Amino acid sequence: MKRSSHNYVTKTVTVLGSIGLLIILNSCTTSSGNAGGGMQPPLPSLPVISVSNLAATTYREFPATVEGKVNVEIRPQVDGYLEHIYVDEGAYVRVGQPLFRINDQPYREQNSNASAALLASQANLEKAQLEVDRLTPLVKNNVVSDIQLKSAEASLQSAKANVAQAKAQAGNAQISLGYTLVKAPVSGYIGRIPHKIGSLVGRGEAQPLTVLSDVNEVYAYFSMSEIDFLQFKERIPGNTLEEKIKNLPPVELTLADDSFYSEKGKVETVEGQFDKTTGAISFRAVFPNNKGLLRSGNTGRVRIPTVHNEAVVIPQDATFELQDKVLVFVVGDSNKVVSRPIVVEGQTSNYYFVKNGLKTGEKIVYTGLSRLRDGAVIDPQPLSLDSLLKAKPL
Template sequence: MKRLQKTMITHKPLSYSAGILLLTVFIYGCSSPQAGTPPQGPPQLPVMVVASAPATTYLEFPASLEGKVNVDVRPQVSGYLEKIYVDEGAYVKAGQPLFKIDPKVYAEQLNGASSNQLAAQANVEKAQVEVDRLAPLVASNVVSDVQLKTAKANYEVAKAALAQAKAAVGGARINVGYTLVTAPVSGYIGRIPYKVGALVSNIDAQPLTVLSEVREMYAYFSMSEADFITFKNDFPGKTLEEKLKNAPAVELILADNSTFAQKGRIGMIDGQFDKTTGAITFRAAFPNPDGVLRTGNTGKVRFAREVPAAITIPQEATFEIQDKVLVYTVADSNKVTSRPIHIAGKTANLYFVNDGLKAGEKIVLSGTANLKDGAVITPQPVPADSVLKSKQL
């Protein structure tokens, strides 16, 4: 029994030491690098040398479109809508009937006014007869001159009453004419919110419809103060009127990114900046002979600008922080530094830079997501011509 206890006491320290040894070997094996694995070096990233060359840049501004003439068609008299002669979206010509308001009330008013005119005409004739009767009697000293003067005064009163009656007839006739609502201009009919039998009035907030003349469309867009200064500096002329005359035609980019077939001209600049937005409104006119554009369309007005020496870079080489666009430049030591740039214009894939980069400097083309200022990379040179050509395709 004593021998067994001695054996157990002797065996326990040996087992504990072996465990410690195995644990140490395991930790060392996990923490030591694998044989033959080289240490990681600086990341290999594509780098391009930027160069300047003449280029055509584009500036785009969101625009809303309106027809040259947009008329609210409203009734000038109240009454029940008796007929609607046109349908929504139809093209109508100036003077074409659009709506008919029940004319019965106004026809009766015209009849009453006409009757009053006849009575007034009879009173004029009666007063004239009285003057003609008294005139020779006064000349013969049969009656006093006062009676003739009174008769003449009554005659003038009768004529004034006749003029009032005629005016009332004219007003009633106009109201009867107002019951037929015609198109004030040629154009397309908008929505018609009223139906036959609806009571309409000239004080209604909603018009009968809106008529749009769309053979010429106005595109309204806004420029910031900085863009406005650039616009003024780009075109010759002492005044804004002269600069507008010298400004080139502009294009309209539609909602599906297609380019409208007709080019437009800028014809108006607002007289002041909006205090809320800090922008100023422009208006460009576009011919619309086929009626493709309608009031309410949206799009973008695009300016073409010729830049004699522009630095062109791919958009994918840039990144944004807040409202700034930046690139990573590469120094001789292969260290990268972020730098803000100013965009003078752009295409679908390219940026035109007019400040922040110089010809001959190198920038990182891609893989900038994990870069930080001061990081070292292994540049992989990429010819600028091949990069820019691929982005223009």
């Protein structure tokens, strides 16, 4: 009986000890959970940029087509077979240089006939003049009737008219003969020559013999939409459109391979009205081309610069768009952020130039915008705009 009682007491103590241990463990676990639930999550650390003014230049680009300052279609003035081609495609020729020869034999014959007809009419004129000279004293002496003199004078006038007509015909024949040798009206580069020796050419031919381009200077034609044109008139100083065009700085030309043409150009003229079909108005810029690197038909983009003496510049990465508006998160008191719309007046590939919405000295969040909401508190990490400009230039 004593051993049984002792075993019972031992088991009871063991059970009570286990229960006590479970209570202690449960208490520690509960205490640890309460402590974890009471901790605040850490504030997000985000880079922040201080807004400042910079001197910078932005560009607006407009698609452009290049044409030679003079583009002349060389067309035959007479009909005939193409007898000789003196130049090759792409060659540079000077004014007055022979280009083509059309078979001139028929026109030489016409010229000979016209010259002979002129000689005959001149002989008749001399004969008529002699007749008038013979009859004039006879009429004064009443030897012959004045009717004979008047008839002779009429014949003289008719002979003079025939001579004038023969001279005109001879001149036309000479001109036609001269047209058989086609010369360059201006200096420039020869375009495509569609006809070959032996081809029948003439004034009614649809294709010209070639196109001659004077490309010492080239024109770049580009167009602005109505909105761009209104902004252009507002942005460029000047009382009239002519003054505004004169005040435009030199423009650049970006070629089809995105390279820059070495010479800068100048906008010269603008059309008098908008194109009703496209709603755009055309401008013309002139570029020097002494090396002949540009040819008619080249394409590219005209870059018009805008100089900003004191512009509020911010990275595009520091903005987001909502309902066609560009916004930033401005850091306010107690490091709370609030979204604010801005008005952009220009841009580069990496930066915006802000017209309204930000002031110098204000701070904006650079990255991590997708996690922010109005009123959120952040741990700002200052970031220098100069360091960004070194990594991503304007």
